[in-house]
Amino acid sequence: MKKFMVGILGGAALSLGATAASAATLDDVKAKGFVQCGVHTGLAGFAAPDDAGDWTGFDVDMCRAVAAAVFGDADAVQYTPTNATERFTALQSGEIDLLARNTTWTLTRDTTLGLTFAGVNYYDGQGFMINQTKLPDINSAMQLSGAAICVQSGTTTELNLADYFAANNMEYNPVVFQGFDETNAAYEAGRCDAYTTDASGLYALRLTLANPDEHVVLPEIISKEPLGPAVRQGDDQWFNIVKWTLYAMIQAEELGITSENLEEMMTSESPEIRRVLGLEDESTIGQGLGLENDWVQAIVREVGNYGEVFDRNIGSGSPLAIARGLNALWTDGGLQYAMPIR
C-alpha cells in the first residue's frame, strides 16, 4: 500500500521539480533551525501520533536521527504529514527537506521525479492473509485461484496483485477500497477470502482483528518493497547526510552501541568504536558531511541505533511485534548492511 501511482501529477511535476531543487539544503536547514520532514499522515508503527499528539514511529525516528546529526537535538524537527499524491511535490517544491514516508524505491521514482533515495530503512514485501477457519485447506497463495481479494486502490499493491495472478494464470476478484480502515473492515466482515498488503501492514491489520488467531499469513511474498528516505536531487551534501545517518544507525547496532550504553562505549578502547563516535584525536568523520565530529554520538544518544528504533516502534517492544526478518543485520542473515564509517 501507500505507494500510490504517481500518475499525471508526478509527470507534470518532474520538469518543474528539477528547477525547484535549491542547492545547499544543509545551510537552509541550519538557518531555520529545524529539519522539515515529510511523514505519513498516519501509519501504524511508522508515523503516528501518540497520546500527547507528538509524532512517533520508525520513519519519524529517521527524521529525528537526521536532526540529531545536524543539530545534536532530535527534537529539531517539524513534521509535514503528506498523503501519497502530494509527497513528491512537497519534496520537489522545497516544502520539506526530507521525505521519510514509507516510500518504495523504484526506478521510475528515482529517475523521473527529481528525487534521490538515500537508502533503505525497511525492506518490505507484499503478502497475503487468510482466515484459516474459513479456508482450512489453503496454505499457499498458489491455491487462491478464483478467490475474492481485498486490496487498497491506487497502490502498487494492486498492480503487484494483478501481475502475480496473471503470471500464474489464475483468476481472482479484486474487492477494492480506498483506505486501510475500510479494507480492514471489509476483510473482517468476510467480504473477501484473502487480504493483501505489505507484510508490515498485515501486522497492523492483525491488531484490529476480532480473532487474530484464526488468521494466517501465507508464506509467499510476491513483491519487493524497499522503503527508504528520499531527498531532492542535486544536493549531494544533504543526500550524504541522510544516507550516512541511516548507515550510522546500522553501524551503531553492529558495534553494539546503544543509547543506554553510550557513556560506557565512550571509554571503549576499540579503535572502530572510537572512530565511529568521533573520539579519535584529530577525528574528521564529520568534516566531509559538514557536521560536527560527534554526529554519530548525537544520533545514538538522542534516537538510538537501528535495532533500538526498530524494536521500539515496530518490533518486539511494540504492539506490532514485527520480526526483524530481512531487516536483521547482515551478520544475522538479514539485508541491513552499513558502509564502513572511516
Place this chain on the structure above:
Amino acid sequence: MQEHDLSYVRMEMVNAQNAPEREKGVTRWLRKNLFATPMDGVLTLIGLLIVAYALPNIIRWAFIDAAWVGPDRSVCSTQSQGGIQPDGWSGACWAFVNAKFSQFMYGRYPVFERWRVNLTAVMFVALLVPLLIPRVPFKAINAIVFFGVFPVVAYFLLVGGSFGLSTVQTSLWGGLLVTMVLSFVAISVSLPFGILLALGRRSKLPVIKMICVVFIETIRGVPLISVLFMASVMLPLFMPAGTTFDRFLRAVIGLSIFASAYMAEVVRGGLQAIPKGQYEGASSLGLGYWQSMGLIVLPQALKLVIPGIVNTFIGLFKDTSLVYIVGMFDLLAIVRQNFSDSNWASPQTPKSGLIFAGLVFWAFCFAMSRYSIYMERRLDTGHKN
C-alpha cells in the same frame, strides 16, 4: 320592562368537566400517535420489536461493557487479541477517546498555549449566545463585536506572534479547533458575499451580472475537493522554491469562496419568490435600489430561505472535513489519524472513535437546525397557509 327576562339565558356557569377518558392523557396520545389505524398499530409493534432487539445490545456495548479508562489497547481487546478482556467481549473503547481527547479538541496545538484556544472559545460563546437570544438588548453592538472585533482578537490569540505571545503555526492546529475556525470564517464570509452575488446576478447592469454569473457557475461547477487538491499539489510547483503558502489559509479561502457561491443561489431563490408588487411598491415610495433591497425585499427574501441558508451552513460545517486533502486535520481526520497509533489499535477503536466524531458533528448540526426552526417560527408573519 325587565331587562333580564330572557328565559333561555342560562344564569349560572356550567361546571367544567373532565374530557372523556379516551380523549385525554396517555391513552389519547397512544391512540392518536401510535395506534390510530390497524396499519399504524402493526407498524408500531414492528418498530417496538426492532427497538427491543437493538437497544439492549447498544446500551450494553456503549455503556455497560465499555472500557472507559486505560493506558493502551489492552483494555480494549480480548485476551486472544492480546488484551485483558475475556474472549468474546465486545464493548466501546471510550478509553481511546479519553486518552486522545485533547488531541481531538486542539490537534497538536502546544499544550502550554492551549489556554489561548480556551479563551477564544469562551469569548466565542459569550458573544454568540446573547446574539442568538432575541430578548437580550444591544444586538447591534454585540454583532459588531462578534463579526468585527472578535475575529481580530481571535486571530492574534490563536496565531500569536505579537503581544508577547509565541507564534503557533497553523500546521499544528487540528481537531475541533480547525473545524470551528473554518466553519466560523466560511459562514460569516459566505452570507454577506452570497447576498451580494445574488443581488449581482439579478442586477440590470450587464457587467456586474456577467461577473456574478461566471463566478457562481464556475465555482459550483467544480467539486470542492478538486479545488483544495489543486491548491495543495499544483500551487507549490508554480511558486519560487521554498515558498510555502499557509495550508490553513488555502483551506479557508477555498471553503469561503465555495460557500459564497452556494449561498448566492439560495438567496436568489428567496429574491425570486418575492412578488413583483413588492419591488414596485418600494419604487413607488421613492426608495432607491439599496433602500428598497435593504428595507423591503431582503428582509422578506432572507426570511423565506432560512431553511436553505441553514442547510448550506450545516453542509459547510461538515464539508470542513475535506481539508484533510491539504494536510489539515479537522476533527474527523485527527480521529482517523489516531487509529494508526499501534498502542491503541484494536477491533473496537475505529468504531468508538467514529461514533465520538459523529456525535460531536451531530450535536453542532442539530443545534443549528433547531435554532433555525425557532427563528422561522419567530419571524413567521402569517404569510404561510
